[in-house]
Amino acid sequence: xxAEDYKxxxxxxxxxxxxxxxxxxxxxxxxTVVMIFxxxxxxxxxxxxxxDWLIYDLPTMLWYTSAIILLSSVFMQWAxxxxxxxxxxxxxxxxxxxxxxxxxxxxxQVKAWGxxxxxNIYFNGNPAGSFLYVFTFVHALHLVSGVIYLIYMLISxxxxxVHAKNMLNMEMCSTWWHFxxxxxxxLFIFLLLNH
Amino acid sequence: xxxxxEAHIDVHGHDDHHDHDxxxxxxxxxxxxxxxxxIAKQFLITGIIWAVIGAALSAIFRLQLGFPEADLGWLxxxxxKWISPEGTLDPEFYLALVTMHGTIMVFFVLTAGLSGxxxxxxxxxxxxARDMASGFMNMLSYWFFxxxxxxxxxxxxxxxxxASGGWVVYPPLSALPEAMSGxxxxxxxxxxxxxxxxxxxxxxxxxxxxxxINLRTKGMTFSRLPLTIWAFFLTAVIGxxxxxxxxxxxxxxxxxxxxxxxxxxxEIYINGEALPNVGGSPILYQHLxxxxxxxxxYIVLLPALGITSEIIATNSRKPIFGYKAMIISMMGITFxxxxxxxxHMFVSGLNPFLGSIFMFLTLIIAVPSAVKVFNYxxxxxxxxxxxxxxxxxxxxxxxxxxxxxITGIFLGNSAIDIQLHDTYFVVAHFHLVMGAASxxxxxxxxxxxxxxxxxxxxxxxxxxxxFWLTFIGIxxxxxxxxxxxxxxxxxxxxxxxxxxxxxxxxxxxxxISIAAIATFIGQFIFLFNFFYSIFRxxxxxxxxxxxxxxxxxxxxxxxxxxWPGEIPKVYRWAYDYSKPGAEDDFxxxxxxxxxxxxxNLPHENDMIALEKEMDAEEIVVHEAKH
Numbered sequence: 001x002x003a004e005d006y007k008x009x010x011x012x013x014x015x016x017x018x019x020x021x022x023x024x025x026x027x028x029x030x031x032t033v034v035m036i037f038x039x040x041x042x043x044x045x046x047x048x049x050x051x052d053w054l055i056y057d058l059p060t061m062l063w064y065t066s067a068i069i070l071l072s073s074v075f076m077q078w079a080x081x082x083x084x085x086x087x088x089x090x091x092x093x094x095x096x097x098x099x100x101x102x103x104x105x106x107x108x109q110v111k112a113w114g115x116x117x118x119x120n121i122y123f124n125g126n127p128a129g130s131f132l133y134v135f136t137f138v139h140a141l142h143l144v145s146g147v148i149y150l151i152y153m154l155i156s157x158x159x160x161x162v163h164a165k166n167m168l169n170m171e172m173c174s175t176w177w178h179f180x181x182x183x184x185x186x187l188f189i190f191l192l193l194n195h
Numbered sequence: 196x197x198x199x200x201e202a203h204i205d206v207h208g209h210d211d212h213h214d215h216d217x218x219x220x221x222x223x224x225x226x227x228x229x230x231x232x233x234i235a236k237q238f239l240i241t242g243i244i245w246a247v248i249g250a251a252l253s254a255i256f257r258l259q260l261g262f263p264e265a266d267l268g269w270l271x272x273x274x275x276k277w278i279s280p281e282g283t284l285d286p287e288f289y290l291a292l293v294t295m296h297g298t299i300m301v302f303f304v305l306t307a308g309l310s311g312x313x314x315x316x317x318x319x320x321x322x323x324a325r326d327m328a329s330g331f332m333n334m335l336s337y338w339f340f341x342x343x344x345x346x347x348x349x350x351x352x353x354x355x356x357x358a359s360g361g362w363v364v365y366p367p368l369s370a371l372p373e374a375m376s377g378x379x380x381x382x383x384x385x386x387x388x389x390x391x392x393x394x395x396x397x398x399x400x401x402x403x404x405x406x407x408i409n410l411r412t413k414g415m416t417f418s419r420l421p422l423t424i425w426a427f428f429l430t431a432v433i434g435x436x437x438x439x440x441x442x443x444x445x446x447x448x449x450x451x452x453x454x455x456x457x458x459x460x461x462e463i464y465i466n467g468e469a470l471p472n473v474g475g476s477p478i479l480y481q482h483l484x485x486x487x488x489x490x491x492x493y494i495v496l497l498p499a500l501g502i503t504s505e506i507i508a509t510n511s512r513k514p515i516f517g518y519k520a521m522i523i524s525m526m527g528i529t530f531x532x533x534x535x536x537x538x539h540m541f542v543s544g545l546n547p548f549l550g551s552i553f554m555f556l557t558l559i560i561a562v563p564s565a566v567k568v569f570n571y572x573x574x575x576x577x578x579x580x581x582x583x584x585x586x587x588x589x590x591x592x593x594x595x596x597x598x599x600x601i602t603g604i605f606l607g608n609s610a611i612d613i614q615l616h617d618t619y620f621v622v623a624h625f626h627l628v629m630g631a632a633s634x635x636x637x638x639x640x641x642x643x644x645x646x647x648x649x650x651x652x653x654x655x656x657x658x659x660x661x662f663w664l665t666f667i668g669i670x671x672x673x674x675x676x677x678x679x680x681x682x683x684x685x686x687x688x689x690x691x692x693x694x695x696x697x698x699x700x701x702x703x704x705x706x707i708s709i710a711a712i713a714t715f716i717g718q719f720i721f722l723f724n725f726f727y728s729i730f731r732x733x734x735x736x737x738x739x740x741x742x743x744x745x746x747x748x749x750x751x752x753x754x755x756x757x758w759p760g761e762i763p764k765v766y767r768w769a770y771d772y773s774k775p776g777a778e779d780d781f782x783x784x785x786x787x788x789x790x791x792x793x794x795n796l797p798h799e800n801d802m803i804a805l806e807k808e809m810d811a812e813e814i815v816v817h818e819a820k821h
Binding site: 028035054124 | 328329332397400401402404405406408409410435436437438439440442443444446447450454455456457458471473474475476479482483486
């Protein structure tokens with residue numbers, strides 16, 4: 001206890017912004033990811049306006065994966081609220097379900113690529129199709145990081161490190177996961193409107 | 196509330212040793228260090244090495260441009276097969292030289308070398324923080340930059356030569372490995388290096404922003420921040436918003452190069468055979484690239500402007516004129532930098548109406564820039580100017596910023612730009628306003644903060660010689676270049692003597708080359724001064740420039756954690772120089788108004804009550820925590 005008091009003496013008492021620097025850094029990282037996809041989607045719009053654009057059907061699988069990612073966000077939120085209330089068993093369960101749904105989403109995206117290939121839309125070809133591959137691929141890369149974070153949280157929860165008094169990682173994990181879900185929904189709606 | 200308290204413990208959990216120098220191994224102290232001061236020096240030294248390489252490349256191509264008939268055989272030990280048996284420079288390698296000069300100078304020297312050094316060094320010291328928000332991310336930022344540097348350096352020595360499509364690497368030249376020898380492995384390495392570079396910049400930028408927002412010391416409100424911090428902060432914001440777009444552009448380019456997609460490629464014939472790519476648009480790349488590329492100009496320039504504000508105020512012994520106007524104009528530049536990118540594309544077939552919108556937005560940037568110049572001049576006006584080398588370089592920055600900025604107004608007009616596009620006029624313009632101005636800011640910063648960085652002084656007399664050589668040299672190089680540009684000489688041409696239209700001006704080109712090489716050689720005075728002073732310089736006093744900011748309240752060589760005791764509190768803004776009635780001609784930010792009754796203005800007397808409140812509050816909080 002003494003050691004901690006000693007540290008607190010030095011702490012700027014009035015934090016100008018009552019947000020943990022790591023959490024804040026996560027938000028800034030989210031901004032950079034937003035900018036990447038802003039660039040991709042605006043490139044899509046600019047390129048589409050040039051003409052010579054292949055019109056094709058979006059893989060039906062994307063509807064299922066969108067539902068999965070939405071559902072996973074619900075479970076993520078459940079895990080977060082359970083952790084806040086120190087209901088540790090629920091935290092484990094909810095995190096486990098979220099992780100499984102995250103992996104299912106990734107599998108679904110790969111299946112969606114399969115459907116595209118069946119439909120003769122390849123990565124190299126008309127940029128209309130290539131863009132879909134790029135969107136899903138880069139998003140999936142980010143989602144993998146989310147799944148790794150979830151697995152890390154799951155392990156921590158089994159070590160009783162996730163509870164009402166240690167919410168930093170839980171908050172950051174849920175922020176990141178909700179963001180990734182929201183990002184996919186944005187991409188999906190964008191594709192529905194513009195493909 | 197519980198989370199907030201937890202957070203506080205977490206933030207400062209890692210620097211509980213700051214009261215005594217604990218033993219660190221050589222590796223954790225100097226190599227994989229998480230200390231912002233060490234990382235800043237790593238960036239600085241790496242940046243200096245890159246600057247020498249980048250400038251040496253320019254000296255080589257200036258030799259070619261100034262003396263096209265000369266026998267360059269003596270360069271063979273360095274360049275090997277790039278010098279033909281007849282002693283001439285290989286034309287493809289000439290293109291590689293200009294490409295690498297641009298890439299190195301823009302990204303490795305003036306982005307990483309400038310922001311990396313001074314944002315890292317000054318942000319924690321000037322806002323009163325123990326270290327960056329995340330020391331680990333900061334370390335990662337440097338080592339990503341290092342990996343990127345190594346890859347880029349390797350690309351200089353490969354058999355097919357480094358990337359040669361210009362620093363903007365436009366497709367299709369850059370997208371087709373068979374287009375030219377530099378588009379092969381050299382281009383691949385360029386892209387890989389840039390991916391690491393972008394990661395490094397983003398890690399750095401995220402750190403700078405979260406440090407400035409979260410870790411300011413007590414009393415350090417945004418309206419009391421030194422302008423350096425404002426500049427670094429806004430620079431980091433620009434970087435966070437624009438580098439991801441370059442990443443996206445580069446990723447699509449990688450797919451085009453290696454996976455056969457057609458984002459940028461369409462209907463291309465090579466050796467009479469059509470490529471399979473259809474439906475791409477090379478203009479798309481230009482849009483994406485310049486969405487980073489233009490803000491990048493301000494990523495390079497803003498830190499230099501911030502450093503200059505600080506140095507000019509300190510050495511004029513006057514408060515900076517128009518502190519708020521400076522902040523607002525920097526914010527204006529930040530905002531405008533994102534909506535002017537297409538002025539690089541007036542000749543790309545852009546819709547002329549769109550072109551005039553971008554022209555209009557571009558010309559608006561003249562307003563905040565002029566406000567800044569005006570404020571520099573009015574700060575200098577009737578000041579007790581102390582001509583330190585740092586001050587000379589800062590005034591030099593204002594000078595080149597004006598002369599380079601004025602030609603920017605010409606080029607911003609699409610009608611004139613269409614004539615001058617890709618001529619030496621453009622080269623002269625951006626070298627003055629971006630290259631020279633930012634380099635002057637970098638050098639000014641090194642001269643000014645060297646005593647803090649290494650605890651020793653640089654030799655001022657060598658500094659003066661260095662300044663005048665550089666200042667006269669820069670103008671001798673770039674002033675004549677405007678004429679060559681107006682005469683229509685296109686940039687990136689290997690030689691002009693083969694064309695009747697461009698057979699003139701050979702003497703002017705020769706003059707430029709001599710001036711450029713002389714300026715390059717002049718920089719070795721700086722290098723000697725820098726490295727000699729690190730080890731043998733006169734020991735620096737605590738506050739050599741009689742400056743007000745927090746970094747001068749640290750020990751001569753600040754240890755890990757920056758301040759041995761508590762972090763100082765801040766009671767006033769950073770520019771209380773020559774305040775009427777005050778004893779000294781400067782009042783540090785740590786002096787409360789209650790101790791300077793003789794110089795307080797009426798509204799500052801009211802602040803005394805607040806100061807007391809602030810101190811009392813702290814005691815209460817401490818008791819509550821115990």
